[in-house]
Amino acid sequence: MKFVLQPWQLILIILASWVNRQQQEVIEYLRTENAVLKEKFGKNRISLTDEQRRRLAVKGKLLGHKQLEQVETLFTPDTILRWHRQLVANKWDYSDRKEKRTGRPRIRQVIVDLTVKFAKENPTWGYDRISGALSNIGYNICDSTISNILKAHGIEPAPDRKRTGSWETFLKAHWDVMASIDFTTVEVWTKSGLTTFYLLFVMELKTRRVDFAGCTTNPNEAWMKTIALELTNHEDGFLKDKRYIIMDRDATFSKAYRDFLRNEGVKPVRLPARSPNLKDYASCCTFSVRSDTTSRSWLRSFSLTPICFIGRSSP
Incomplete structure (x- = not known):
């Protein structure tokens, strides 16, 4: 059984071949242009703005490491993909917001650790007893602060703490x-x-x-x-x-x-x-x-x- 190409199929094949050849010629030109720029700049650093890095990072991420190597870019694939990772990291960077926070300062971690330790090791101790133990070593903390610390760590007040088992249990x-x-x-x-x-x-x-x-x-x-x-x-x-x-x-x-x-x-x-x-x-x-x-x-x-x-x- 012979397969006969229809005229429109032959035209489509010729057109696809011509488009592919045109694309290859464009790619070859861009590779040559990049090679010329590399020769011109040599080891001199190319300075880019943040917006230029962002544009290259977005396009480079879509191509991937392997195709970036084939294009022979001015910058290494690792550099372009590192710029993309930095874009993602910057989106979740809230350091500026933390610096602008106002209000009551945080409780020192050493006080939190000691409060939790006293409560776990002494199930019968109430807030006053824990506060007194902290005062003996130089930390004057009110009962409400101790209550907040224990609630944040899921520790019940003294009457219930003795009856409550551990998380593992x-x-x-x-x-x-x-x-x-x-x-x-x-x-x-x-x-x-x-x-x-x-x-x-x-x-x-x-x-x-x-x-x-x-x-x-x-x-x-x-x-x-x-x-x-x-x-x-x-x-x-x-x-x-x-x-x-x-x-x-x-x-x-x-x-x-x-x-x-x-x-x-x-x-x-x-x-x-x-x-x-x-x-x-x-x-x-x-x-x-x-x-x-x-x-x-x-x-x-x-x-x-x-x-x-x-x-x-x-x-």
Whole structure:
């Protein structure tokens, strides 16, 4: 059986060949031009503005390290990609805001550490007793400050502290019915510029099974309620047989979101502030995902609506 080209197919092939040849000629010219500029400047440093670096970084990121090497650019691929990493880092740089903060100064870390230590080692000590112990070593702290420190670290007042077990004991007692939830973010260049995508994951602590709950650029309350509805589905929801779900104090996990979970029989367990060691399993998972999601093409494979289980992390 012979295959006969139609006239329009032959014209299309000729046109594609001509366009490809034209593109190759343009690329060859640009390579030659770059080589001439390199010879002219030699080892002299080429000074660029921040805007020029940004333009090169955005275009260079789309090409990738391998194609940048083939183009023979004026700057090394490592330099161009380093500029792009700096763009992402600058987006999350809040150092200027921290310097402008006003109000009551922070409590010294040594006082916080001693207060927590006294409370854990002496379950019967109240705020006055802890305050007196601190005064004996030169730190005069009021009862309300001690109360705030202990609340921030999830430590109950003296009457309840003696009856409350450790975090490790709590986890072991509810291992089979406990899950964890956490966010991670990836940066993606879109038509509107550098965009942050929020990826939500849930983990079953006993098996380390991880579900990707969904991703969005705006994790508002309505979106979170939709996620909660999917997770607590009585037929195949991830939290169907769970009684507790661990979460940090991210404002995205709002009171309305937590109340919805309680009404479905899942009790939210909010961790104390600045306690990443209490959710290390979920943190390791999100760190691994964030390390792997470095290209725009990877993110395209995700839907903006919640999807079912896609992966599993080993213990």
